[in-house]
Structure formats: structure tokens, C-alpha cells
Amino acid sequence: MFVYLVSLLAFRFQLKRIDRDTYIGQSNGNITFVDPDEADIFELENTDHPNEDFVMVRSKDNKVWDISGNATKLIYWSDRHGKVNQRFTLLERPQGHVKVVSDMKLCITFDQSANNFVRAPCDDNNPHQLFDFVGVESESQPEGVVVEESKLNALKMAASNCPEIRDMLGMEFIMGV
Secondary structure, eight states, rough: OOHHHHHOOOOOOEEESSSOOEEEEEEEEEEEEEGGOOOOEEEEEEEEETTTEEEETTTTTEEEEEGGGGGBBBBEEEEOOGGGOEEEEEOOOOOEEEEEEEEETTTEEEEEETTTEOOOETTTTTGGOOOOEEEOSSSSSSSSSOOOHHHHHHHHHHHHHHHHHOOOOOOHHHHHH
């Protein structure tokens, strides 16, 4: 039964603003909040660095999240090199929100004045660093056990953040890559 449940953990997702019905996507070359029908679809892939993953942009020809010039601005980049500016960790926070951490100390933050995302010091009181994790159904759904989507997403996040599961199975297996 455990192996079957773990096989369900392959997933694609979107990141939603916690206070509005807008999602992370690309508009006019900037990574910003967009309407739901323009939202990008993401998937995590292993980087060979413990607890750090690539955030793959499946809706944009498998580009990868990247901090431009390893400075502050979040961009989508086509060359996956695996340096620190392309490695991220999704952390579950209270009230079911998630935070995206870069370089183990900086968080992806929405900069309202620039209308884009930047890397800034993590602050648990900054709502612009929190997102709702929304699972996206794949074309082929496994038959068998029916699990409520919110509970399944919570299981996926817990598995991806559990060092024992990550070490035992590897992120590719958990994420279905």
C-alpha cells in the first residue's frame, strides 16, 4: 500500500496568491501574478543538492526558475545549469501556505512596485512571500484509491520535505520524474 501511495506523489502544480485569485505566470516578459487561465504549471526536479530542487516551468517549454545574474529578479531560463540561483525549496507554512526559499535563506517575494518576483530576505510576516499550492491534474489519472485533492497535496508536500523519505526514495521517485 505504501508503494502505491508514493506513486501518486508525482505532481504538477501552480502557485496562487493567498489573497486573490491570481497565479504566478509570465506577462510582458515579467514573472508576475496573472489570471488563472494564464497561470504557468510547475514541477519539481532533483538538483543533486539535498532539499533543493529545480522548479521546472512545464507550460513554457520546460524552462527553469532562475535568479537573473544570481542577483534578485526571478526569470524563466532555458539553460538548466544547477547553480545556486536555480535551486529552490518549497516549505509548507501555517494555514496551508507555502514559501519558496532560494539559497536556504532568501525567499521568492512579490515586489508590488515592480510587478514582478524578486529574491529577498525571508520574513514570516511578509504575505508577499506566501503562496497557495494548487495541484494540477495530469492527463492520465491512476485508478484505485480516491484521495481528496487538498489531502493529496498535503501528502506530496510532506513527502518532499521529509529528509527520510527523500533520502530513501529520492525526489525523482517522489515527484514521478
